[in-house]
Amino acid sequence: MTAPVLLCGSTHFPIADRIGRGGEGEIYAAADGTGRAAKVYLTPDAAREAKVRDIIARSLGAACSNVTFPLEIVRTADGRFAGFTMRRVMGHQPIHELIATGSRREHFPKADYRFIVHVALNVARIVANVHAAGVVIGDINSAGFLVAQNGTVTLIDADSFQIGMHRCRVGMPEFTPPEIQGMPFGAIDRTIDHDAFGLAVILFQLLALGRHPYAGVVRGRPVPLEQAIVQGRFAYSLLRTVGATPPPAR
Ligand SMILES: Nc1ncnc2c1ncn2[C@@H]1O[C@H](COP(=O)(O)OP(=O)(O)OP(=O)(O)O)[C@@H](O)[C@H]1O
Ligand SMILES: [Mg+2]
Known part of the structure; x- marks a missing residue:
């Protein structure tokens, strides 16, 4: 696909x-040295435009500097809504590359446990900052947190968050709490407690060598994560017997 011609305000936005x-859009770096990027939607409909305009009006980008909230609207050359600008994140890897021990050695060769704890704190701080701004993330997952070599963390995909009356329409089962497993995300209001579950999963994975907290084995067979979450089978529990054991060491 050829790069689109974009306008930002009345001026050309050089890409x-x-x-x-991603599934919703394409991300282009700005060519003007301003450190911005633009997300151009595959289906730039009225609902997306209303949501992005609302985010910009709330100045969330200024309130949460480690989240790439939309900053300005971008339009096609004929004036139609196309997407938005945001801060470009440089020199980063998605947090799942730090979580998985094999890719950790490749992408973060100097990462020791101190580094992991530092990143975990940064992730938790970002989630707290977003909540303090009155926003629910909704689709917490290990592709959304980008980690730099110095441990700085940035949260992307902010246009999918639940903001005001605009719902978060997406989510991943392995980061979704039992009470909303299997529900249509576009039809329910998410809460900060739902985010807390997703955050806890990421922190556990970071701190426990990539293991998902609900990974478990029953009678020699692995239990699907969604099922283990719904059934409360936290096999690592020191307090409860849940009828499952942690998976064997890798
Ligand atoms: N601000 C940014 N700076 C640098 N790279 C980015 C930025 N935002 C997104 N990206 C890159 O583009 C990819 C897709 O971005 P994003 O997840 O926002 O798209 P999406 O279409 O909403 O995807 P999804 O279907 O997962 O929601 C990211 O995984 C990341 O690699
Ligand atoms: Mg998205």
Whole structure:
């Protein structure tokens, strides 16, 4: 696909390379040295535009500097809504590359336990900052937190958060608490407690060598994570017997 021509306000927004792609849009680096990036939606509908405008009006980018909240609207050359600008994150890896021990050795060769704890604290701080701004993340997952070599963390995909009346329409089962497992995300209001479950999963994975807290084995067979979450089978519990044992060491 050729790079789109974009306007930001009344001026041309010059774009360089495409630096990312997700299910909802494509991310382009700005070519003007301002350290920005633009997300261009695959389906730039009215609901997305209303949500992005609301986020910009709330100045959330200024309130949470470690979250890439939308900063300005971008439009196509003929004036239609296309997406938004945000701060570009440089020199980072998604946190799952730090969580998985194999990729940890490759991408974070100097990461010791002190580094892991530092990153874990940064992740928790970001979630607390977002909540303090009156926003629920909703789709907490290990692709959304980007980690730099110095342990700095940035949370991306902020246009999917639950903000005011705009719901978070997405989520991943392994970071979703039991009370909303299997529910249609677009039809329910998420809470900061739901975020706390997703945060706890990421912190556990970070601090426990990549293990998911609900990974477990029953009669020699692994239990699907969604099922273990719904059934409360936390196999690492020191207080309760849950009928499952932690998976064997790798
Ligand atoms: N601000 C940013 N700076 C640098 N890279 C970014 C930034 N935002 C997104 N990316 C890159 O682009 C990818 C896709 O971004 P994002 O997750 O926001 O897209 P999406 O279409 O909403 O995806 P999803 O379907 O997972 O919600 C990210 O995984 C990341 O690699
Ligand atoms: Mg998204």
